[in-house]
Amino acid sequence: MALPAKIVLKPRKKPRQARSQATVDAIFEATIQVLLRDGLPRLTTIRVAERAGASVGTLYQYYPHKEALLFAVLQRHLANVERAITQAAESHHNMPLATMISAVIDALMKVKTGRLEESRALYAVSTELNSREIVREHEQRCRAAIAAMLKTATDAKFRDLDTVVFMLTTAMAGPTRAIIEGGGSATRIRALRGHLRSLCLGYLERQR
Amino acid sequence: MALPAKIVLKPRKKPRQARSQATVDAIFEATIQVLLRDGLPRLTTIRVAERAGASVGTLYQYYPHKEALLFAVLQRHLANVERAITQAAESHHNMPLATMISAVIDALMKVKTGRLEESRALYAVSTELNSREIVREHEQRCRAAIAAMLKTATDAKFRDLDTVVFMLTTAMAGPTRAIIEGGGSATRIRALRGHLRSLCLGYLERQR
Amino acid sequence: MALPAKIVLKPRKKPRQARSQATVDAIFEATIQVLLRDGLPRLTTIRVAERAGASVGTLYQYYPHKEALLFAVLQRHLANVERAITQAAESHHNMPLATMISAVIDALMKVKTGRLEESRALYAVSTELNSREIVREHEQRCRAAIAAMLKTATDAKFRDLDTVVFMLTTAMAGPTRAIIEGGGSATRIRALRGHLRSLCLGYLERQR
């Protein structure tokens, strides 16, 4: 995948007809499937088109290049995660710390392990893709939501909130990613929940 | 980079003359440099050879294929990290928990941020490469060393030690990776140390 | 040309548009031409594509690799020979031996010397290619046809028919190949006919 200097990562055009929308969706889903089944290095535009029941030409009508395709997939995944996190955060303002943390952890685990395979495949994509920017923006929004929630905690106050939230989110991400990439078994995943709680609360207690 | 089922990832032949040892080293270093400067997708065997001041043919005398090259680089990096971690762990048996944790964190941060660029580049490599196995083995050895150390803590005892160590290492890895991939500034890195300590100790306290 | 254990020698895809059928044909013919003009060792995929007025990529759309290309050419040649032989054999049942033999020889010589250059080039191909199997199958079918014919000879009966036919076909192949590889002149070829007759009939007489 040769990467020219500056690339437009947005889809080429928005389909207006229902039929077109179906095609775009099919291509989108096919991309994820190929990613899962064959892995990123074997994801070719033709393969994606075939799996989508379309032709390469059609694919290129909606995505200016392969990168845009992967970008779109990554973006939707991030949006899903983001929605889960921010909703959890927003709906748990003005509560005790322990409740807040549990809510965030539950949301995170649900969205990550629910689409475990997708998550795993996308780690590779985000590494390969020049996607630092959107990932960072995504993380910032998540952190902002969590920060806003923590500010309203009924039983705690933090000095350096930004750092605290940074630590919190990345610390959760560590074990989560390890388990997902390790092909996490159901039992391991269930156990993870409690330990993440300990991890976060133990840390927060010391930062209060 | 298509990955056939079973691949020999070991170097092809051991150089016998002094001259050729220098060549091997040059190729090895060139690989890292290209990785850093151009990124994994633009790392080609020709480019590596050129940067090493050698020809492709020479490269292929010592590495049977591109993968072996990346594998070698990854392996050395892991070995460095491993040495740092295990040495820290082994030299802090029979001490209080807080001392142990500080020692491990210091070792980890020193080795990771000392070669910050290399670390960053290799995240990509280990994702792309079929290197799950050696990475896992590396992690297991690190965890074993840490577990052995924790067992001798003068002020703590843990039930499910394996899980505790898993959480500990992956939890540390989360913020560390985030900072490295974010191109961590010196100040951030310095701050990280204390927070990692809180993170670990807070967690351990609750698992004791 | 390294030959991995198991290779798909069949063409990759069937062209659906008229345009592409022409391309496939052009590539096919170009292969034969390059074979004749430059010889097998200098037959490269690029050279074939160039002569066909196409690009390498196009070539690889229809033939998964170089071998498949040569295989296709060889196969068509064998099919031509086979058709000639079996038709001659089938249309001369229930006749005297001498008539039968003449018919087969005529058919063989016509098909072999008619495309003399092609025949010559393909000897090399079948040696280099891992084509023992299809060649053997081709020979078996030819021999079966001849055996079936000989069984109905009005003036002869053979005990070990299989061996007789094996001797007959390979004995004919000897001088034929020698003349073709020697770049057989027209006169030599004409003379060959009578001698092959003598050779075969002389042998058969002694096997009756």
Next chain:
Amino acid sequence: MALPAKIVLKPRKKPRQARSQATVDAIFEATIQVLLRDGLPRLTTIRVAERAGASVGTLYQYYPHKEALLFAVLQRHLANVERAITQAAESHHNMPLATMISAVIDALMKVKTGRLEESRALYAVSTELNSREIVREHEQRCRAAIAAMLKTATDAKFRDLDTVVFMLTTAMAGPTRAIIEGGGSATRIRALRGHLRSLCLGYLERQR
């Protein structure tokens, strides 16, 4: 194996010392072994040198290029065959036709099937190599010897002796090659003898 226009196929220099001669012999034998074990396409100069217990450099001291190596091997094989044939022919002057033919067939089969593997490997070499000339000269000398013998047959006289001998030798070559390339079993080889006799004598009878 790229073939430049005009090539010197003779060995580069004649070794004077015994040690050198041993090296040359080792390389020679190694070539045959590699040919048999790995096949022509996998015969590389380094592999040959290794099997010979020498280095590539040494190989190139005695053979100016790979072709010369193969050429030498082919030449010795032809010389062996030639010696067998001519000796048989020369030692059977002034005898009846049947005796002559048997002698030649026996000689041919002994030399060909005695080194069956070598024979088979060399079919490929002589096809690939630009060796038409020496093969033709070899054949001419064999045919000359046979022709000289046949002239003295006590019970036959031939008009077009050259053509007769051409037919004889090539007709024998057909089944012989077929059996060798087919990996001829011992029983088949034994049966071949009698059939070749019938083939030749039947033909000669009709040409007398």
Next chain:
DNA sequence: CATGAATGAGGTTTCATTCAT
């Protein structure tokens, strides 16, 4: 809009041959 044939730059790898040691 959809198709899929065509393109060709560019990647990986091999191997005959040279030459400094």
Next chain:
DNA sequence: TATGAATGAAACCTCATTCAT
């Protein structure tokens, strides 16, 4: 003489992308 490290042309093949139909 012998060595084997180094060379680099050249082979095979892939795949993102375009464009005539």
